[in-house]
Amino acid sequence: MSILIAGAGIGGLTTALSLHAAGRTDVRLLEAVPEIKPLGVGLNILPNAVRELAExxxxxxxxxxxxxxxxxxxxNxxxxxxxxxxxxxxxxxxxPQLSIHRGRLQSVLAEAVRRRLGPDAIVTDARVExxxxxxxxxxxxxxxxxxxGRASRTTADALIGADGIHSRVRARLHPEEGPPPWNGLVVWRGxxxxxxxxxxxxxxxAGDDxxxxxxYPMSAPEGPSGEVLVNWAVARAADPGAVFADADWNRAVAPETFLHHFADLAFDWLDVPALIRTAREAYVYPMxxxxxxxxxxxxxxxxxGDAAHAMYPMGSNGATQAIVDARVLARELVRHDSPADALAAYExxxxxxxxRIQASARRRGPEVVIDLAHERAPEGFDDPAEVFPGDELQSISRDFARLGGFDPETVNTRPSLAAPTVTGGAR
Known part of the structure; x- marks a missing residue:
């Protein structure tokens, strides 16, 4: 079975590695960029996905x-x-849960693909149209x-669209859909x-409504100063009349153009404006x-992954769910002789x-506690128990984890998602 993956991001690379682990080696990833570079900012990978990477x-x-x-x-x-x-x-x-730079995670996965599937498994400058x-x-x-400056054609038994929120594969399946909807918030990351x-x-x-x-930090202390690489992301409603032509994650921006919106988020234990002011890199995009x-x-x-279910960055579920997608998809592709049957079982x-997780993210997921705190105590509080009675806070967190099946009991006790190994080599 020949499998073609559009996109060599986190989900596509994990799919290739999972198929290889099960004995399928007729796998190629087509990546649009001419060279895979360690771009991006931070990600949090939840334990349910770290389990898959560990396996x-x-x-x-x-x-x-x-x-x-x-x-x-x-x-607050x-x-x-x-x-x-x-x-x-x-x-x-x-x-564990891992805080990691996206580029470092992608590099680890890409290097593993090249080691295990061969140096030609990832084809760059190749965008599936x-x-x-x-x-x-x-x-x-x-x-x-x-x-x-050319085009080509190829044939496969299965095509996996792992080409992100602007997926060409999704656009071919749903040509009426149009651009990703914007909720009016702007995100600056660096x-x-x-x-x-x-x-x-x-x-x-931290914040309000x-x-x-x-x-969050993404590295151990480095060098004589003991400093760490910190990821930061700040968001607020867009100014009236603001327009974004597209959702480009790599649109660079100068910190001084937005720092004033967050100047008062300076606490005695963390100075958010100082982090922004001294950024190594900063980007802006619509949520x-x-x-x-x-x-x-x-x-x-x-x-x-994002081609199937791009969601707001609430609850650390973007890359996490792409990794789990990849493992389930690989499992079904090995379990079934028919690619169509395998993909239907994965879906x-x-x-x-x-x-369900997408809908929860639109309701701010577990971050709703910050909205509730501002609504109930806009000038602050002496004790959060004054604002949140009983086990309300614990219930919000617990219910969100159970919603997506990434609570400790489920993650620790469920069967492995690993695909059964194909006997006699790849089929």
Missing amino acids: LGLLDELLAVSVPTGTLGYH RFGQLIWREERGLAAGYRW GFEPRPDGRVDVLVNHPAA TTTAPPFLDGRSMVI RRRAVI VDRDPLERWTHGAVTLL ADRLPVLT
Whole structure:
């Protein structure tokens, strides 16, 4: 079975590695950029996805370039603690939660693909532009090579659209859809080298109903100064009349153009404006997602990751869910002789879960506690118990984890998602 993956991002690379682990080696990834570079900013990978990467034999490599997140704290705009919860191993998972630079994660995965599947498994300067089903059930794929100035065609038994929120594969399946819908919020993201804050393994989300800041370290202390690489993201409603032509994650921006919106988020334990002011890089983009689809799969073609279910960055579920998608998809491609049957089984497993998570993200997911704190105590509080009665905060966090099946009990006890190994080599 020949499998073509559009996109060599986190989901596409994990799919290739999962197929290889099961004995399928006729796998190619087509990546639009001429060269894969360590671009982007930070990601949090939840334990349910870290488990999958560990089963692929990558945990030690990832631990060397990431931080095992120990706690997550929600704070109001004054820096007062609303709710803190343990994360990863400290929360009872058998696997850690990892805070990592996207480029470092992609590099680890890409290098593993090249080692295991061969140096030609990832084809760069190759953007999937379209496809046509064949009478025999296979797929003819049109590929554009922008840097080379040419086009080509190839054929595969299955095509996986893992080409992101602007997926050409999705656009071919749903030509009426148009651009990703915008919720009116603007996000500025960047990285800064700075001294560790709190215990050096804490993720912090702070703000009110109008503004939000998400901060976490992504590296161990480096050099004589002991500084760490910090990811920061701040968001607020766009100014009236603001227009974004597209959702380009790599649109660079000068920190001074937006710093004033967050100038008062300076606490005695974390100075958010200082992180922004001293950024190594900063980017701006509109907060967009994709509307849930009724189906991802059409015959031997399906979608994965952001191409299938792009969502707002609430609850660390973007890359996490792409990794889980990849493992389930690979499992079904090995279990079934028919690609169409395999992709249909993958969709039946994943689409209902992701539709629920997408809807929760639009309601701000667990970050809703910050909105509630501002609504109930806009001038702050002495004790969060005055604002949140009983176990309300714990219930919000617990219910969100259970919604997506990434609570400790489920992650620790469910069967492995690893595909059964194909006997006698790849089929």
